[in-house]
Amino acid sequence: MTHASGLAGRRVLITRSADRARPLVSLLHSLGAQPLVLPLIDFERAEDQASLDAALDKLAAGYFEWVVISSITTVRVLLEKAAQRGTIPAKLVPTGTRVATIGPSSRGILEAVGLTVSLAPTDLQSAEGLVALWPTAPARVLLPQADIATPGLRDGLVGKGADVTSVIAYHTVDYPARTGRRLEAELPAVVGVSGSMGSGSADHKATSGGAQLQEMTPAEARAAIGAGTLDAVVAASPSAARRIAETLVPLGGCRFIAIGGPTAAEAAQLGITVAATAKKPTPDGIAAALDSVFANEGNPR
Numbered sequence: 001m002t003h004a005s006g007l008a009g010r011r012v013l014i015t016r017s018a019d020r021a022r023p024l025v026s027l028l029h030s031l032g033a034q035p036l037v038l039p040l041i042d043f044e045r046a047e048d049q050a051s052l053d054a055a056l057d058k059l060a061a062g063y064f065e066w067v068v069i070s071s072i073t074t075v076r077v078l079l080e081k082a083a084q085r086g087t088i089p090a091k092l093v094p095t096g097t098r099v100a101t102i103g104p105s106s107r108g109i110l111e112a113v114g115l116t117v118s119l120a121p122t123d124l125q126s127a128e129g130l131v132a133l134w135p136t137a138p139a140r141v142l143l144p145q146a147d148i149a150t151p152g153l154r155d156g157l158v159g160k161g162a163d164v165t166s167v168i169a170y171h172t173v174d175y176p177a178r179t180g181r182r183l184e185a186e187l188p189a190v191v192g193v194s195g196s197m198g199s200g201s202a203d204h205k206a207t208s209g210g211a212q213l214q215e216m217t218p219a220e221a222r223a224a225i226g227a228g229t230l231d232a233v234v235a236a237s238p239s240a241a242r243r244i245a246e247t248l249v250p251l252g253g254c255r256f257i258a259i260g261g262p263t264a265a266e267a268a269q270l271g272i273t274v275a276a277t278a279k280k281p282t283p284d285g286i287a288a289a290l291d292s293v294f295a296n297e298g299n300p301r
Contacts, residue, residue, distance in 0.1 A: 006295035007287065008032035010231040013221060013254075015040045015240045017175065018213055019187075024234070024283040025213050031287060036230075037215045040243035042177035043073050045080070046147070046168045055142055055167040056081055062094045064142040064165070069101045070127065070153060072109050072187060074144050077169045079113065079185035090114030102130050105282060112188040125281050126260060131156030138162070144169035148239060150262075172239050218247045230254045232275070232293065234286055238266035245270040257289050 010033045014021045017039040028035040046052050059067055069075060078089040085092075090113065093099060098118040101107050103125030107117045121129030127150075134157060141157055143166045157164050170183055177183075216224070224230045225248060232255040233248065235241045241263050244256070255275035258264035264277040275293045278285035 006291045006293070006297065010034065010290070010294055011036065011224075011229060012290060013038055013216065013224075013230050013233040014236075015233060015244060016236050017042065018215060020236070022213065024286055027283045027287055028290075031291075033290070035213075036221075037213060038218065038221050039175040039215070040218075040247065041237070041239050042173050042175040043076070043146075043183045044171045044173050044177045044181040045077075045183060046170055048168060052077075052081075052144070052167055052169060055144065055165060056092060058165075059097065059142050060092050060094065062096060063140060064097055065139045066098050066100055066141040066162070067093060068130070068141060068143045068153070068157070069099060069106060069110060070130075070143070070145060070149075071102075072106050073146065073183065074169050075106070075109050075113060075187060076183045076185040077144065079187070080183065083185070088114055100130060100134075102126055103281060109187055126262065127153035127156065131160065134160045134162070136160045141165065142167070147171045174243065221248055225250075225252055225254045228253055232257050232290055234290075235259065235263050235267065236281075238263050241267040241270060241272065245272060255293050257286060257293070259286060 007028065008031070012028055012033050012035050014024055014035055015038050018037055021037045025035045025037065058064065075089070078092060082089045082092055093115060099110060099115050100119040101110055101117055103120060104122065107120045110117050119130070119133055121133055123129065124132065131153065138161050141162045141164045143154055143157070143164050145153075145166060145168065147168045147170070154164050154166050221230070233244060233251065234257045235244055236259045241258070244267075249272065251272065256267055256272050258267055258274050258277045259281045260278060264274045267274050276289040278289040
């Protein structure tokens with residue numbers, strides 16, 4: 001995306017943790033917007049580590065023909081598990097086991113940690129997009145997911161003839177995660193994907209590629225929405241939409257922007273008006289969705 005005149009001066013709230021928000025923060029800064037960060041959800045290690053370890057043992061032993069990594073948070077899990085075993089993520093997946101994911105961002109992260117991706121949708125970057133591409137044939141598949149993952153991906157793969165072993169890889173929780181339980185493995189820096197961890201410092205400020213990253217608290221965000229000084233809020237998952245409904249509504253003149261169809265559907269079900277949905281779940285896609293809302297309006301408040 002090279003032009004987004006409608007974003008100049010717009011204050012945009014990104015409901016992600018600092019480490020995940022950095023690519024979008026940098027892009028919005030470059031387009032003249034004023035991004036702010038409000039972490040609403042976080043991630044903890046799975047309570048049932050025994051089941052997760054058993055599944056990874058079977059993976060390493062070559063039992064599965066496919067492993068499906070449907071989020072970059074799962075890559076954090078693989079990084080932590082590999083470190084515990086004194087190895088690297090690529091060693092957890094045998095040469096004969098193929099890797100699938102749901103889009104270019106997760107593909108980039110997987111390849112950065114040494115895994116070769118055999119299947120990833122480029123148009124419909126979602127569980128539905130992956131299922132549409134999936135070959136109809138019997139195959140043993142490992143599907144590590146969040147505890148709140150919907151059954152759509154698993155059911156879709158089963159419908160294509162796959163024998164799916166699903167296992168909880170991590171828990172999605174309200175921010176912040178409990179001390180000692182938070183997933184903290186650092187992802188490699190990849191264009192369009194979050195890299196190093198955020199500071200989480202008391203002054204709520206960090207830098208992102210030369211741009212200042214400013215965090216807000218829920219109380220500060222509610223006050224800004226009430227005062228009409230936030231132009232948009234970005235939700236990057238259905239769970240973020242639920243937390244926005246719990247902590248920030250009514251949004252008043254603050255527009256809700258969804259990263260994709262599932263997030264937009266969840267918001268609509270919660271009674272939130274969706275101003276725009278990104279066509280692709282990437283920083284460029286979100287910026288384009290924001291621009292579609294503001295391009296024909298006058299100067300921001």
